[in-house]
Amino acid sequence: MKNILLIICDQLSAQALSAYGNTDSRTPHLDALMARGTRFATAFSNCPLCMPSRASFWTGRYPHQTGVLSNGREFPVTPISSDVPTLGSIFFAAGYQTVHFGKCHDAGTLRGFDCAEIARVPVEATDPTLPVNYDTEQDRDATNKIITWLARDESRPFFAVADLNNPHDICNWIGRFEHDPIPPISDPLPALPTNLHRAEGEFERLPLPVQYLCCAHNRQAQIAEWDEHKIRHYLRAYLHYVSRADAEIGRILAALNARADAAETLIVFMADHGDSMGGRWMATKHCTFYEETVRVPLVFAGPGIAGSGRVAEGLVSLLDLFPTLCDYAGLPIPPGLGGASLLPQLRGEVVAPREYVAAEWHTEWGFTIEPGRMIRTPHHKYTHYLESNGEELYDLHSDPGELRNLATDPAHITVLETHRQILREHAARTGDGYFNLTWKAAPRWRSHTPGYRHHRGPTAPMEVSSR
Numbered sequence: 101m102k103n104i105l106l107i108i109c110d111q112l113s114a115q116a117l118s119a120y121g122n123t124d125s126r127t128p129h130l131d132a133l134m135a136r137g138t139r140f141a142t143a144f145s146n147c148p149l150c151m152p153s154r155a156s157f158w159t160g161r162y163p164h165q166t167g168v169l170s171n172g173r174e175f176p177v178t179p180i181s182s183d184v185p186t187l188g189s190i191f192f193a194a195g196y197q198t199v200h201f202g203k204c205h206d207a208g209t210l211r212g213f214d215c216a217e218i219a220r221v222p223v224e225a226t227d228p229t230l231p232v233n234y235d236t237e238q239d240r241d242a243t244n245k246i247i248t249w250l251a252r253d254e255s256r257p258f259f260a261v262a263d264l265n266n267p268h269d270i271c272n273w274i275g276r277f278e279h280d281p282i283p284p285i286s287d288p289l290p291a292l293p294t295n296l297h298r299a300e301g302e303f304e305r306l307p308l309p310v311q312y313l314c315c316a317h318n319r320q321a322q323i324a325e326w327d328e329h330k331i332r333h334y335l336r337a338y339l340h341y342v343s344r345a346d347a348e349i350g351r352i353l354a355a356l357n358a359r360a361d362a363a364e365t366l367i368v369f370m371a372d373h374g375d376s377m378g379g380r381w382m383a384t385k386h387c388t389f390y391e392e393t394v395r396v397p398l399v400f401a402g403p404g405i406a407g408s409g410r411v412a413e414g415l416v417s418l419l420d421l422f423p424t425l426c427d428y429a430g431l432p433i434p435p436g437l438g439g440a441s442l443l444p445q446l447r448g449e450v451v452a453p454r455e456y457v458a459a460e461w462h463t464e465w466g467f468t469i470e471p472g473r474m475i476r477t478p479h480h481k482y483t484h485y486l487e488s489n490g491e492e493l494y495d496l497h498s499d500p501g502e503l504r505n506l507a508t509d510p511a512h513i514t515v516l517e518t519h520r521q522i523l524r525e526h527a528a529r530t531g532d533g534y535f536n537l538t539w540k541a542a543p544r545w546r547s548h549t550p551g552y553r554h555h556r557g558p559t560a561p562m563e564v565s566s567r
């Protein structure tokens with residue numbers, strides 16, 4: 101039995117890492133890990149929101165199957181039923197030490213793991229333009245605690261999780277600098293994203309939840325009046341919090357390497373979802389399914405894994421984590437999972453490409469409810485939102501920045517119909533009652549000129565919260 105060390109970041113886009121093409125990012129420890137393992141080029145989160153994504157990968161089921169559809173508040177989350185197998189419960193029953201350090205936000209899906217209590221510990225900010233908040237402070241405590249745990253001498257195999265918050269501290273950064281000017285800095289700023297601006301008239305062709313993302317999403321509203329200079333500062337700060345996560349990961353991997361059984365340990369690295377990274381003038385994540393928010397890093401390194409920086413092509417999703425780890429450990433894969441084992445690819449075998457992967461959205465806090473679905477095929481992305489039957493279709497080869505919505509273009513009706521059919525069949529096959537759900541958005545959250553730069557005043561959550 102091999103050990104498993106699973107390292108998770110919160111809100112880390114694949115494209116924020118140098119291995120995935122980012123030339124401004126500095127992550128030496130993750131680079132080294134990827135250089136000796138296999139990374140998946142196109143791995144997707146099944147929901148761009150913490151709790152639904154986490155409940156999904158800890159159980160290997162789609163959000164509509166776990167019932168964990170939001171982060172709570174006005175749309176409360178019901179913890180999953182005790183008869184649903186979780187990764188922790190499967191590995192605990194198989195005799196592993198199952199331990200978890202860091203962010204939970206799991207709606208009961210960490211069942212089977214012994215979860216350490218995490219506190220905030222002081223972390224010095226190195227730069228007044230890059231303040232630290234609870235995300236960074238909890239990461240330090242989680243890292244310290246897993247390092248202490250790894251130093252113990254214990255013969256039983258382990259499944260240990262380091263569940264880091266960063267680069268999620270970017271959310272606090274946006275709030276901190278919403279109005280305030282940023283003090284001058286000496287180092288260069290990252291380049292603006294190439295897909296920063298939508299062309300004139302494009303907003304009106306988007307599904308309403310996307311047009312009015314700002315009205316449902318506090319962080320999106322907070323950047324409405326920013327200029328390009330501030331977007332570059334946002335990217336700089338985001339990459340800073342990425343590098344903070346990388347530094348903690350370096351400490352964890354050093355602690356692992358100090359163990360006699362380090363070479364007998366599978367290391368997995370991933371993120372629950374991504375961040376908009378300024379693409380299309382968007383911040384953090386909400387109801388949209390653009391590559392920045394749903395494409396995540398997924399890396400495996402260790403015994404039995406084809407190494408030397410191998411890149412596995414083809415569509416995979418975080419639903420594949422559960423069956424892959426069971427398969428790797430020689431444990432039976434429970435029935436009813438949404439994904440499939442990636443072990444053949446990890447051994448270096450060539451497998452038939454998947455037709456598609458799917459992601460879902462329901463609501464963040466329940467103040468607006470905008471059910472949506474994404475079907476990502478090798479060349480295209482199709483999204484559907486119930487509100488006004490909104491659709492998007494992007495050709496990811498000719499338009500990787502997802503700026504030209506082809507769903508309203510008669511020339512692409514055949515491709516559109518194909519993707520509509522995939523979604524219908526996917527919903528039927530997975531028991532997804534999506535098409536019978538209802539959306540909710542008060543008229544005042546659909547009232548300004550389309551486009552989030554026109555947003556002024558409170559968002560739906562802020563208004564309701566301040567009543």
Ligand code: ZN
Nearest residue numbers: 312314315555
């Ligand atoms: Zn708005």
